[in-house]
Amino acid sequence: MRLSSFSIGARYRETQRLRQVVNTFLAYGIESYILPKTPLLKLKAWFLRSKAPQEPPQIRFRKALEKLGPTFIKFGQVLSTRTDLLPESWTKELMKLRDEVPPTPWEEVERILNHEYPEGWRKIFAEIDPAPVGSASIAQVYRGRLTSGDEVAIKIRRPGIEEVVELDLAILMRIAQLIHRHIEELRIYNIPQMVEEFGFTIKREMDFRIEAANAERLKPVLEKHDIHVPKIFWQNTTSKILVTEFVKGQKLEDWEGSEDAKCDLAKKLALAFIDQVVEAGIFHADPHPANIIVTETGIYLIDFGMVGFLDQDMRDFVTKIFLYTVNRDYDAIVESYKRMGLVERIDERRFKLELMGLVDPYLTQSLERINIGEIVQKIIEISIKYGVKFPSEFLMLGRSMLLMDGLVKQLCPKISVLEIVAPHAKKIASRKAKPENLLKELKRIHQDAQKIKEDFLLLTQLATETALRVKEEGVRVKVLQDEIRDRELRKLGDRLVATTVSIGLFLASLFSWGFKIGWAKNLPVLPAILLLGSIILLGIAFLL
Known part of the structure; x- marks a missing residue:
């Protein structure tokens, strides 16, 4: 009974949100690009549009997405990359999407702080200014000070945003499936898959531990160019709260x-x-x-x-x-x-x-x-x-x-x-293209070749097992399975690896023939070694 009530409640919320989405599209006059045309929708669209300013459709589309909140704003940013789906004037307009909303009351934010820090946030922060320095649809940023004295920026996920995103993703998937089913020329773009990938991306974006890891990975690359990344306070960072140094x-x-x-x-x-x-x-x-x-x-x-x-x-x-x-x-x-x-x-x-x-x-x-x-x-x-x-x-x-x-x-x-x-x-x-990097590439070729061998042997084993199972069930299948065949298959796999690496070494020797070592100026040492290695391996391949 409880599950049934939950399902009814979820369905009701989805229906209410869908109505809000449809009404927003109607109000901005972009329903004809997304929704099926019916007399009722046309009448409602005419009534709602008569109150709205007349602007180009791409501007109205951007404003509609901004009004619908975080999921639609983020999805609009994804659409801005799809020049195959939308005209250039639309993709350029969608690149202007801005994610600014009124802040959540401090009391609600404080509840998240106390939930994430069971010992109480005051044990970690000496103070937090309750007025946010930045407010977006997924999170708000506050200025604070740790008990250690460090000034920090505290990024806190908005209360209830996970439920909003899940609901909107379900609605986007509904719309995507309708488009996929009814608009044949758009099927090649596989819009449902696009929505699925987007859902994965936005959920990762809401996990602030992943954002912190991204910052750490980019830090050494950026610092080579004198561009800094704020320090991450990992001990105070959770999936819902990101704590970094405050940059003045x-x-x-x-x-x-x-x-x-x-x-x-x-x-x-x-x-x-x-x-x-x-x-x-x-x-x-x-x-x-x-x-x-x-x-x-x-x-x-x-x-x-x-x-x-x-x-x-x-x-x-x-x-x-x-x-x-x-x-x-x-x-x-x-x-x-x-x-x-x-x-x-x-x-x-x-x-x-x-x-x-x-x-x-x-x-x-x-x-x-x-x-x-x-x-x-x-x-x-x-x-x-x-x-x-x-x-x-x-x-x-x-x-x-x-x-x-x-x-x-x-x-x-x-x-x-x-x-x-x-x-x-x-x-x-x-x-x-330098020799040391070519050697790294050869190592990768060898690993790939070894994987091919393993996959080949696995497929052979699976085919043999399947044939034996079929035979046991009464179907006459002639399967040659003895030690000689098994040994020959393994030899074939070894030949494949040796030959592949041999070819790789031969090509590398050609690419790097101009490389010389100081104490032997007239002898191209590395190419000679690579060429010799390729010949030896090729010989081994034929002896196997």
């Missing part, structure tokens, strides 16, 4: 530095961003001015809730695509797509012509006028049009690059992001 300074949007100081900062931000993407594989995905604080001692980056992750293959891919774009090597871009498995069939000639027609005019402009973020967005847009399926993290990177490019231009209009980033990207690419 000005937000970048309020900073009135000299032209030279602003240009210097712009260069640091651009170089730090490329290092985050290519070196660390984790990047700050929301680099707008409010998340950068200028102090007397340096620059601080804050708010690490929204970050993107790139594995090694994707980092290499991003570096190559960037360099191929700068060099206008459109054939290489297509080949990279194929190697990454991002496209099955593509009209290469038309794709390259369209890419050339779009990118070349950008790259022929004066350097300070080139917007690398816009170029990336255009490449993504055209690529998707021709069937390229980018992973969500790459689309997030495109949005972040657009934000970073705009930020750099805002700080120093005369600067060329391309001029700063291109040599750095080339340096990173050439470093990856």
